[in-house]
Amino acid sequence: MDWKESDTVGMTSVNEGIAKVFDRSKNSVINEHGLDVLVVKNFEDTKIPSLVAYDVIVIDYYNPSRASELLRAIRSSPYEEVYLKAVFVVSYGREVDPIDEGLADGILEEPKLASYISKIEWILKTTEEIQEVSSDFTGRKILLKLIRFLYSRQTNLKPVPSSKSIMGYSFPFLDVNVQQKDYQEVLDILSVGLERGLLDEDFIDYTHLCSNCLSGFINYRETCPKCGTRKHVSQNTIHHFVCGYVGPESDFQEKDSLKCPKCDRRLRHIGVDYDKPSLVSECENGHIFQDPVMKTFCFNCHEEADLQDLVDYPINEYSLSASGANVAVSGSVKQKKKVEELEGFVSLSVFKTFLKVEVQRQKVLQKTGSVTYMNLMLSPETLKKHQNDYSIFSHDLAQLVKNQLKPTEIVSFLNDDVFLVLTPESDSEQTSARFQEIRDTLLRMIKNNLGGGDKDRIFFETFEMELTDEADSILEKINQEINIF
Ligand SMILES: [Zn+2]
Ligand SMILES: [Zn+2]
Numbered sequence: 001m002d003w004k005e006s007d008t009v010g011m012t013s014v015n016e017g018i019a020k021v022f023d024r025s026k027n028s029v030i031n032e033h034g035l036d037v038l039v040v041k042n043f044e045d046t047k048i049p050s051l052v053a054y055d056v057i058v059i060d061y062y063n064p065s066r067a068s069e070l071l072r073a074i075r076s077s078p079y080e081e082v083y084l085k086a087v088f089v090v091s092y093g094r095e096v097d098p099i100d101e102g103l104a105d106g107i108l109e110e111p112k113l114a115s116y117i118s119k120i121e122w123i124l125k126t127t128e129e130i131q132e133v134s135s136d137f138t139g140r141k142i143l144l145k146l147i148r149f150l151y152s153r154q155t156n157l158k159p160v161p162s163s164k165s166i167m168g169y170s171f172p173f174l175d176v177n178v179q180q181k182d183y184q185e186v187l188d189i190l191s192v193g194l195e196r197g198l199l200d201e202d203f204i205d206y207t208h209l210c211s212n213c214l215s216g217f218i219n220y221r222e223t224c225p226k227c228g229t230r231k232h233v234s235q236n237t238i239h240h241f242v243c244g245y246v247g248p249e250s251d252f253q254e255k256d257s258l259k260c261p262k263c264d265r266r267l268r269h270i271g272v273d274y275d276k277p278s279l280v281s282e283c284e285n286g287h288i289f290q291d292p293v294m295k296t297f298c299f300n301c302h303e304e305a306d307l308q309d310l311v312d313y314p315i316n317e318y319s320l321s322a323s324g325a326n327v328a329v330s331g332s333v334k335q336k337k338k339v340e341e342l343e344g345f346v347s348l349s350v351f352k353t354f355l356k357v358e359v360q361r362q363k364v365l366q367k368t369g370s371v372t373y374m375n376l377m378l379s380p381e382t383l384k385k386h387q388n389d390y391s392i393f394s395h396d397l398a399q400l401v402k403n404q405l406k407p408t409e410i411v412s413f414l415n416d417d418v419f420l421v422l423t424p425e426s427d428s429e430q431t432s433a434r435f436q437e438i439r440d441t442l443l444r445m446i447k448n449n450l451g452g453g454d455k456d457r458i459f460f461e462t463f464e465m466e467l468t469d470e471a472d473s474i475l476e477k478i479n480q481e482i483n484i485f
């Protein structure tokens with residue numbers, strides 16, 4: 001705005017406008033280009049479900065940690081109309097954390113959206129389109145969320161270098177959607193996206209990560225090859241051309257000059273009568289060596305390892321493939337063998353019915369039962385081996401699991417990677433101990449009989465039904481962990 005040309009009346013309204021913008025006690029609603037824009041300033045007053053009513057959310061970044069919390073809450077919502085919302089950050093020149101920037105649709109200097117109108121219109125249009133289809137997507141729902149997010153933004157998933165990410169690179173949208181702290185989960189989701197042809201990758205960088213915990217915060221240590229100590233000092237060696245003597249520089253040192261310990265001559269000019277061919281190190285235990293052995297120390301898990309033990313992990317930028325874009329709006333993807341066709345398995349809705357009956361039964365009998373989820377996290381290598389016979393593979397896996405269970409247990413197989421098991425009349429402690437054995441047996445069998453490897457993993461957790469529980473509440477608890485239904 002041009003202050004000089006404003007008359008007094010104009011000045012007053014401008015001042016009021018300014019005062020309104022900087023009054024951070026309440027949120028304000030502005031209308032720009034026909035869009036209802038909520039400017040969030042009071043974080044206490046901002047409830048996630050209420051955001052649905054606006055076309056665009058603009059978050060004032062005067063309180064970065066609260067702004068970040070809100071961004072995370074929006075992007076991790078399970079509802080399309082929330083996590084796909086057009087959200088901008090207004091920084092007023094303040095520096096915005098790169099992860100927050102990755103979660104937002106843009107950084108504004110002031111709450112003006114003019115340059116983003118076409119982006120916003122595309123987001124509104126695609127969000128509506130997406131909301132209208134109910135997805136029959138099989139697989140981790142996070143992958144579908146990611147695909148829909150990328151599609152509605154016409155953007156790529158870019159790795160953001162950040163000290164807040166254990167690997168050193170963060171994928172902000174995925175990070176906020178992954179429940180397990182374990183970063184492997186993010187990597188697995190991306191691999192599955194590639195395997196299914198929903199994502200394409202473009203190489204950006206190599207990271208060198210701790211093989212134990214995938215941390216990128218590594219210290220490089222030079223150690224003595226004989227005793228491994230880190231305490232050693234290095235110095236130059238000197239080669240005296242005149243007499244041919246080679247020894248450490250300290251043997252030549254005499255006050256301010258250098259004198260050869262063998263022939264007693266004073267050294268004159270480097271390159272003329274002597275040179276310094278190499279470095280030599282001596283450790284606290286008297287070992288002399290030229291090349292120290294490089295070891296690594298992980299700041300995160302404190303594991304010491306050899307340099308070659310680090311995992312070289314490629315960091316890529318991910319874009320939506322044509323098939324991924326199709327899945328974003330249609331939700332349909334090549335159908336896998338239906339769960340109901342698998343002998344001995346029930347669908348999720350039948351499982352829920354059994355669960356309701358069991359909950360009622362245990363209230364009457366005063367006995368307790370439990371529900372266990374088992375999440376298969378097969379490595380990309382194992383999945384790759386089975387990309388052409390996946391439905392047979394998954395059928396074999398399901399059969400392996402079924403064989404481990406008791407005849408009284410009800411089991412459902414969801415999305416190709418999660419088993420839900422209802423165990424009547426047993427507390428969570430017994431059941432959990434049993435599932436630990438089942439998990440070990442399964443991993444062994446996957447490795448020995450189904451072409452698996454050491455990187456395949458299975459997570460499980462057992463939830464005991466309390467006598468006060470309703471059938472839905474226990475499933476809700478489970479879904480907080482696995483996010484799939
Ligand atoms: Zn030594
Ligand atoms: Zn000499």
Ligand SMILES: [Zn+2]
Nearest residue numbers: 210213298301
């Ligand atoms: Zn580590």
